[in-house]
Amino acid sequence: MPHDYGVSPSEITPEHVYVHRREFLKLAGISTLSGLLAACGVSGTPSLAQETSVPSGHTDELGDPVTPYDITSTYNNYYEFSTDKRAVHRLAKDFPTDPWTVEVTGLVHKPFKIGLEDILREFPQEERIYRLRCVEGWSAVIPWQGFPLADLLKRAEPKSEARYVRFVAVYNPDAMPGQRKYKTFPWPYTEGLRLDEAMHPLTILATGMYGKLLPPQNGAPLRLVVPWKYGFKSIKAVVRIELVAEQPKTLWNTVAPHEYGFYANVNPNVPHPRWSQATERRLGEKGRRPTLMFNGYEEQVAYLYEGMDLRVNY
Ligand SMILES: Nc1nc2c(c(=O)[nH]1)N[C@H]1C(S)=C(S)[C@@H](COP(=O)(O)O)O[C@H]1N2
Numbered sequence: 001m002p003h004d005y006g007v008s009p010s011e012i013t014p015e016h017v018y019v020h021r022r023e024f025l026k027l028a029g030i031s032t033l034s035g036l037l038a039a040c041g042v043s044g045t046p047s048l049a050q051e052t053s054v055p056s057g058h059t060d061e062l063g064d065p066v067t068p069y070d071i072t073s074t075y076n077n078y079y080e081f082s083t084d085k086r087a088v089h090r091l092a093k094d095f096p097t098d099p100w101t102v103e104v105t106g107l108v109h110k111p112f113k114i115g116l117e118d119i120l121r122e123f124p125q126e127e128r129i130y131r132l133r134c135v136e137g138w139s140a141v142i143p144w145q146g147f148p149l150a151d152l153l154k155r156a157e158p159k160s161e162a163r164y165v166r167f168v169a170v171y172n173p174d175a176m177p178g179q180r181k182y183k184t185f186p187w188p189y190t191e192g193l194r195l196d197e198a199m200h201p202l203t204i205l206a207t208g209m210y211g212k213l214l215p216p217q218n219g220a221p222l223r224l225v226v227p228w229k230y231g232f233k234s235i236k237a238v239v240r241i242e243l244v245a246e247q248p249k250t251l252w253n254t255v256a257p258h259e260y261g262f263y264a265n266v267n268p269n270v271p272h273p274r275w276s277q278a279t280e281r282r283l284g285e286k287g288r289r290p291t292l293m294f295n296g297y298e299e300q301v302a303y304l305y306e307g308m309d310l311r312v313n314y
């Protein structure tokens, strides 16, 4: 592991990441939500409940246009509801997300639970326009609102033994038909990151998209977004975040270990066992475009994997 986190919690962000955070934000096409709203002529404290929208013509830092909301809110992978991507939004329409509590626990000095309203109040929300690349070969550009996962983790003061973060999604089979129907899946959906990946400034917890609170089909009220990894790492409807010592089991790595690794970094040079990952279909566009190393975030994240063989599907 390139970085040792056996340090005091105030030092948990590696210095070179911390120092260059502004550059990271600039590179990744990041602006603050308040800045965005100010630019739209909205004054006062921004509220995500407000009906705002991303001005048309918005692009990511590569110049790729934001994918229309109508597309990204109706074409979803969310197996708790259905394996049919076009059916998810309908089945998730009335999914109850209020009240919602997230627990931060495990190898931490100060475990805590926090409700969604307190999250929105206590953690400044920023806009992040990120590419999302699904392992199946489609992608989108989505303007999220959220905040660095690091901010939440630091509040819990990770112990020096903590090396990984385990994420657990909600288990609610009464409201999630897929959890009843797909009986062989090890529900609830779980995911994991190495602690340095979790602390990386590009890793966010999203609470909104396109200037509104998240719709249920996109992971309301709180989901992880890790833009340089295949979409399945970006777990929706998170209820528990646990700091652990060992690499945690994850749903997809358990179901099909030879197809879905723990790291799952976007890599056009490493094919899935059943298809190439060299190109992708951008939702709303015709044809296919080349897939970029680390989904175009190589400059910001490659240092995390120094010493790892990038020709291997981890
Ligand atoms: N809880 C949960 N999170 C999940 C999934 C899921 O089935 N359940 N699917 C993942 C996959 S495969 C992808 S590609 C993205 C899709 O996110 P989107 O629907 O917001 O585009 O969510 C990820 N997060």
Ligand SMILES: [Mo]
Binding pocket: 077, 133, 134, 135, 136, 230, 231, 232
């Ligand atoms: Mo996916």
